[in-house]
Amino acid sequence: MTTDGVLIGRLLDQAGLEADGAATPMGGPGELNRHWLVRTRGGDRVVARVFGWPFDDVEPVDRFAKEAWLLGRLADAGAPVPRPLARVRAEEGAALLLTWAPGRPLGDLSDRDDAWQAAGRALRAVHDTRVAPLWTPGVVVDGGVRPFAGGWGGHIAAQVELQAERLAPHRPELAVQLRRAVAVVRGLTPWLDRRPVTVLHADAHPWNVLVDGTTATWLDWEFAAVGDPHYDVVRMFLGRMKAIGAPPAAFLDGYGGSPPEAARRVYELHYHLWMANDARHFAHRATYDDAAAYLRDLSARLDALEAAPPTGSTAAARDSKGW
Structure with a gap:
């Protein structure tokens, strides 16, 4: 299993969800992070956001923790943003499980x-x-x-x-x-x-x-x-x-x-x-x-x-x- 696969599995466990098939990589213009679309046994779709930092210097802000905290509060207030469902930080890296947005x-x-x-x-x-x-x-x-x-x-x-x-x-x-x-x-x-x-x-x-x-x-x-x-x-x-x-x-x-x-x-x-x-x-x-x-x-x-x-x-x- 790939490193991202390990993180996705832990995210799903934490959220109490089961995948219905393999996660699918999602394209996009971003250069830092990776995204995977996961279909669940319940028929829903969720997104795993795996954080990356391909630079020599240290991150000035813990983006993973920051985004998990902020998205939760924005979503609770009704803002049009994804809602975090689970978060994992491990030796393999850091990742969030987010609600899927259409469009x-x-x-x-x-x-x-x-x-x-x-x-x-x-x-x-x-x-x-x-x-x-x-x-x-x-x-x-x-x-x-x-x-x-x-x-x-x-x-x-x-x-x-x-x-x-x-x-x-x-x-x-x-x-x-x-x-x-x-x-x-x-x-x-x-x-x-x-x-x-x-x-x-x-x-x-x-x-x-x-x-x-x-x-x-x-x-x-x-x-x-x-x-x-x-x-x-x-x-x-x-x-x-x-x-x-x-x-x-x-x-x-x-x-x-x-x-x-x-x-x-x-x-x-x-x-x-x-x-x-x-x-x-x-x-x-x-x-x-x-x-x-x-x-x-x-x-x-x-x-x-x-x-x-x-x-x-x-x-x-x-x-x-x-x-």
């Missing part, structure tokens, strides 16, 4: 406005879910949150600075503009700190949400954080495994609002600098092409960010549900 990845349904709208509604439902004690900006960990040392604004500014420093040796022609980018975002830190915060997916993209008709389920919460909900919204415009274009207006209609211009531009800057660095290490994705195009126009992008009013749309972010 197809939104990235494979990108020509359908109704699919985008369903994904937007589901993301808003998650953002509207309140999970104690996740009130402070930070990284979600098992049992709570590890606060960002500088708050939400300080975190974004520090990330922009980190990515700029990593990129500068490889793009010396951008050195002046990269220093300018750091200064511009540092100047917006107080405003970013006043943004509303909630539980974030923090890796929102069209292949991390399954759509089935008018409903959707958000998957893969291993990088969840607490911060500005519009960070996830902006990420839905930028995260691309393959070129599918920007979301239609139906996505924002489903979500129920648009990010303020200043927030959108700050999060775009952060994401594109990050992806420009990732492009040197990972297999090609469409988002790397978008990052390259963004950097070719970096000076003008920074001009637009400096001109973007850091207030303006803030009130629109606070709707009847408490933002």
Whole structure:
């Protein structure tokens, strides 16, 4: 029996379930974890999520424990996420048994406005879910949150600075503009700190949400954080495994609002600098092409960010549900 098979067997035992046949590997764009579809004797389907970490450094957060804890609380609150049924950590590795969600990845349904709208509604439902004690900006960990040392604004500014420093040796022609980018975002830190915060997916993209008709389920919460909900919204415009274009207006209609211009531009800057660095290490994705195009126009992008009013749309972010 394979290592994953051992873990799957233990998960099923813990959940009091029996498999009806061998587990089937599930494909997907993820590079860290493995997923298996298991059909049970009772006629149900469940998913075994086996965690991996193919890097030399130590995981900064115990993703397995974090996701088991967070998904349980989100599911209990009615959020559209899988529910954990069992968890196992052993010599063979760590794995969760999750409820199966119907549907197809939104990235494979990108020509359908109704699919985008369903994904937007589901993301808003998650953002509207309140999970104690996740009130402070930070990284979600098992049992709570590890606060960002500088708050939400300080975190974004520090990330922009980190990515700029990593990129500068490889793009010396951008050195002046990269220093300018750091200064511009540092100047917006107080405003970013006043943004509303909630539980974030923090890796929102069209292949991390399954759509089935008018409903959707958000998957893969291993990088969840607490911060500005519009960070996830902006990420839905930028995260691309393959070129599918920007979301239609139906996505924002489903979500129920648009990010303020200043927030959108700050999060775009952060994401594109990050992806420009990732492009040197990972297999090609469409988002790397978008990052390259963004950097070719970096000076003008920074001009637009400096001109973007850091207030303006803030009130629109606070709707009847408490933002």
